[in-house]
Amino acid sequence: MIAAFEGWNDACQAASNVVRYLVKHYESREIRHIDCDAFYDYQVSRPMLCHVSGRTNLIWPQTTFYEIVLDEGHRIFAQIAPEPNYRWKEYCSQSLAIAEELDVDGVITLGSMFSDCPHTRPLPISVSDGNCQCEGDREYNGPVGIPTVLDIFAAECGMFHASMWVSIPQYLGSDECAAGTMRLLDALGHRIGFSFDVSELERKAEQWKSQASVLVRCNEQLQDYVTHLEHDYDLKQKADAEASLGAPQAEQLVKEAEAFLRQMGS
Known part of the structure; x- marks a missing residue:
């Protein structure tokens, strides 16, 4: 259920x-x-x-x-x-x-x-x-x-x-x-x-994303904020990918990324 x-x-x-x-x-x-x-x-x-x-x-x-x-x-x-x-x-x-x-x-x-x-x-x-x-x-x-x-x-x-x-x-x-x-x-x-x-939802999701992009383009402060969020997101994704591959220092990368994100959110 x-x-x-x-x-x-x-x-x-x-x-x-x-x-x-x-x-x-x-x-x-x-x-x-x-x-x-x-x-x-x-x-x-x-x-x-x-x-x-x-x-x-x-x-x-x-x-x-x-x-x-x-x-x-x-x-x-x-x-x-x-x-x-x-x-x-x-x-x-x-x-x-x-x-x-x-x-x-x-x-x-x-x-x-x-x-x-x-x-x-x-x-x-x-x-x-x-x-x-x-x-x-x-x-x-x-x-x-x-x-x-x-x-x-x-x-x-x-x-x-x-x-x-x-x-x-x-x-x-x-x-x-x-x-x-x-x-x-x-x-x-x-x-x-x-x-x-989810074909119906896919169309609505694309519309939602397009409307959000228009909103962001009209606000310089919001553009900077979203760029910052994208950087944080990509950094964490990279660290997670390194961890999943078992690369050297992967665990440290993940910890540094999470610590950085917590610091930015505080």
Whole structure:
């Protein structure tokens, strides 16, 4: 089961749009819901007014679970919701109880975050797989969102668990980022052994990149900033490549690159 939550964990909706994309492009159906009243502050996650066929309807924040059939050999479940405001422990327990009802053997949480990265390079993606955590996970201490809490609860229940986070350039604001959604779909496809049709997202990602480049060209300060980010990105990529080849002094190169990046970000 994959899980994505709107809000703090969902920069440019890159994570929640993974679920929306799958629901739209593959055979899917709603199979479960979690009642919203106990978990949301309606002054934060407000209900929406909707008029359909002359009738007025209120759409309340809620958690929806989907069954998604990718092909004959691949069937997944997806959970999507605004991040709850209250009772996270109870919420996660209910979520995992539904997962167990569906015979789910593992949970993959998705997230996206604003970060210092250039739009001209592949967006950084961090994957934490079960007990084997990525470098960022080992170093991070601080506030977490509901994806991290659900991931930890899944581990405590003995489920396979993984998390996937994509970084979004913070200088581009809050518009949707198809490039980030594509990166998460690519990581998810690699995990489950499936190649997603992302042709529609490819077009949107190119448009996003072109619009970002126009914005940068119109602002000299922003140009300098992006050039700086590109330099940092390329330096780290070079150090990682050296490390993967086992070249002499590779470990030192990686440490120097990471120390340099931390210093620039402080």
